[in-house]
Amino acid sequence: MSDAAAQAQMPPLSGVRLAVASVSLALAVFMNVLDVSIANVSIPTLAGDLGVSANQGTWVITVFAVCNAITVPISGWLSRRVGQVRLFVTCTLLFTLASWLCGFAQSFPMLLAFRGFQGAVAGPMIPLSQSLLLACYPRDKRGAANGIFGMTAVVGPVAGPILGGWITDNISWPWIFYINVPIGLIVAPICWTLLKERETPTRRDPLDVIGLVLLIIGVGSLQVMLDQGNDKAWFQSGYIITLAVIATVFLCFFVVWELTAERPVVDLSLFRDRNFTIATTVLCLGYMAFFSAIVILPLWLQTGLGYTPTWAGLATASLGMMGVVASPIAGRLSDKMDARILVTIGFTLFAGISFFTSNSSTQMSFAEIFLPRLPWGIGTALFFIPLLSIAFSRLPQG
Numbered sequence: 245m246s247d248a249a250a251q252a253q254m255p256p257l258s259g260v261r262l263a264v265a266s267v268s269l270a271l272a273v274f275m276n277v278l279d280v281s282i283a284n285v286s287i288p289t290l291a292g293d294l295g296v297s298a299n300q301g302t303w304v305i306t307v308f309a310v311c312n313a314i315t316v317p318i319s320g321w322l323s324r325r326v327g328q329v330r331l332f333v334t335c336t337l338l339f340t341l342a343s344w345l346c347g348f349a350q351s352f353p354m355l356l357a358f359r360g361f362q363g364a365v366a367g368p369m370i371p372l373s374q375s376l377l378l379a380c381y382p383r384d385k386r387g388a389a390n391g392i393f394g395m396t397a398v399v400g401p402v403a404g405p406i407l408g409g410w411i412t413d414n415i416s417w418p419w420i421f422y423i424n425v426p427i428g429l430i431v432a433p434i435c436w437t438l439l440k441e442r443e444t445p446t447r448r449d450p451l452d453v454i455g456l457v458l459l460i461i462g463v464g465s466l467q468v469m470l471d472q473g474n475d476k477a478w479f480q481s482g483y484i485i486t487l488a489v490i491a492t493v494f495l496c497f498f499v500v501w502e503l504t505a506e507r508p509v510v511d512l513s514l515f516r517d518r519n520f521t522i523a524t525t526v527l528c529l530g531y532m533a534f535f536s537a538i539v540i541l542p543l544w545l546q547t548g549l550g551y552t553p554t555w556a557g558l559a560t561a562s563l564g565m566m567g568v569v570a571s572p573i574a575g576r577l578s579d580k581m582d583a584r585i586l587v588t589i590g591f592t593l594f595a596g597i598s599f600f601t602s603n604s605s606t607q608m609s610f611a612e613i614f615l616p617r618l619p620w621g622i623g624t625a626l627f628f629i630p631l632l633s634i635a636f637s638r639l640p641q642g
Contacts, residue, residue, distance in 0.1 A: 257380045261438060265380050266389075268434045269373045270396040272336055275427045276369050277400025279343070279362070280308070280535070282408035282420045285542040285553045285560070290417040294352040299475055305539060306471040307356050308363035313463045315367025317510045318456065321449060322368055329443045332372040333436045338365040340428025347418035370397075376439060378636075391575015394629040398567035398621060405542055409557025452509035455501050459509065462494035523635035530591065530627050533598070537563055537620075545613070548606050555610070562614045567621030574629040583630035583637075590626025593619060 257265055283290075283304055291301030315322075323331050342362035349355035374393050381389040411419045469487035476484050502508040515521045542560045545551040551559065577586055597620045604613065 256382045256385075257438075262380055264434065265438045266377065266392055268431050268438070269377045269380075270392055271427055272332075272369055272431050272435070273373050273393060273396040274400050274403075275424050275431070276339070276366050276373075277397050278404045278407070279366070279421075279424060280305075281400060281404030281538050283308075284539050285405045285408040285546070285557045286412045286417045286420055287543060288546050289412050289553060290355075291352075293417065294349075294355065296352050300352070302471070302475075302543075303356055304359055306468060307360045308366075309471065310464050310467040311360045311363035312367045313467050314460050315364050316371065317459060317463075319368035319371045320511060321451075321509050323372065323444065324447055324449055327443045327446050328372055328376060329436065329439045331368055332376060333432050335365045335367075335369050335372070336428055336432040336435070339369065340425055340432070343421045343424035343428070347421035349418075374632075376435075376442075379442065385579070389575070391572040391578075391629055394575065394625060394632065395568060395571035397628070398564045398571050398625060402561045402564040402568060402621070405538070405557035405560035406554075407557070409542075409553035409555070412553040414554075449507050452502075452505055452507060455498060455505055455509040458494050458498035458501060462491050462498050466491035466495065517638050519638050520635050523631045526587070527628065527631045527635065530594065530624070530631075533594075534563070534624055549608075559610060559613050562617040562620070564621040564624060566618050567625040570622045570625035571629060574625045578630045578633045583634050586630040587627045587634070590623045590628070590630070592623075594623030594627060597623060 256262070287301040287304065290304070291297060294301075319331075326334070339362060342358055342365060345358040346355060346362060349358055377389050377393055407423070408420050411417070411423070465487045469484055469491060473481075473484050479485055479488070499512065502510055502512050515524075538560060541563070542551075542553075542556040545556040545559055546553065574586060574590075597617065601616050
């Protein structure tokens with residue numbers, strides 16, 4: 245029996261149990277997404293404290309992203325081995341431990357190692373939290389569930405720069421990682437208590453070692469290439485060209501291998517569904533643009549305009565602040581109207597604000613940076629939440 249089939253046979257939660265489970269799963273998503281953005285405004289400070297340049301400090305983001313990108317695709321295989329609930333709770337506890345280790349790091353290499361560990365265990369948390377959250381709701385309320393999930397995914401990038409900046413200026417940068425510890429220690433036992441009876445069946449599928457190796461090398465090379473390309477002048481650099489060739493070759497072999505393997509580590513058959521393929525592709529491109537701004541804007545404000553981490557965080561928060569309000573509304577609307585209309589409106593607004601703010605200069609005031617970017621979050625919510633609904637709309641539930 246598949247995980248989806250097992251969950252389909254379980255009745256939805258209701259009342260207090262549903263509310264507590266929703267909040268707990270949302271907090272796990274919040275903690276995970278928060279950690280992606282909270283370090284952005286602290287890069288110059290932590291890099292200086294650990295004796296490296298600000299450009300080298302961005303490896304704190306890169307290493308997390310590479311390890312995260314590798315483990316996200318194998319979340320399905322891992323959940324089949326140990327069960328969705330058990331895997332989610334284990335990853336939450338390991339993420340909590342990794343956060344403490346990151347704050348404890350005494351050198352830059354130590355911090356990179358612990359960030360890699362943190363990124364790896366964070367990988368399964370977001371897809372599993374969404375799967376568990378959807379399984380707790382009736383099918384006709386899935387849009388509202390996606391709204392809750394999307395709201396936390398938007399709140400993290402908003403809160404991250406603000407918290408990261410304030411903590412860096414007023415306490416010390418290790419506390420940007422320590423704040424995850426109490427959240428993880430609360431979320432993990434609550435989720436286990438409420439959801440352990442909804443554990444999915446397990447089976448000991450053999451590990452597709454060749455597929456996993458191809459995935460690690462291909463995705464790792466691609467992630468590093470995308471992250472470091474701008475600093476290395478893209479394809480004027482032999483380093484970037486080498487990474488691009490490695491990524492292309494290994495990912496092509498990965499796709500061919502997974503499509504023909506008897507038990508692939510990543511089930512690519514989902515992409516036979518047109519809705520899933522288009523929605524996933526568009527969602528990746530949109531969220532890539534969203535997170536690019538979340539990473540780049542605070543660095544530019546600190547290095548180009550002399551902003552403190554706190555003020556850089558406040559300015560960056562404008563990118564998603566309105567999305568906090570718009571996300572639950574978008575979730576409800578996606579249950580009641582054609583999601584494609586919402587996606588079109590969202591991307592139109594998202595693109596319009598992006599073009600409008602593309603003429604930014606070092607002479608701009610805080611208000612000129614903050615105010616024009618406020619509607620950006622509305623556009624993000626209006627394409628992010630409905631695309632989730634579209635992606636899963638025609639996938640089998642049993």
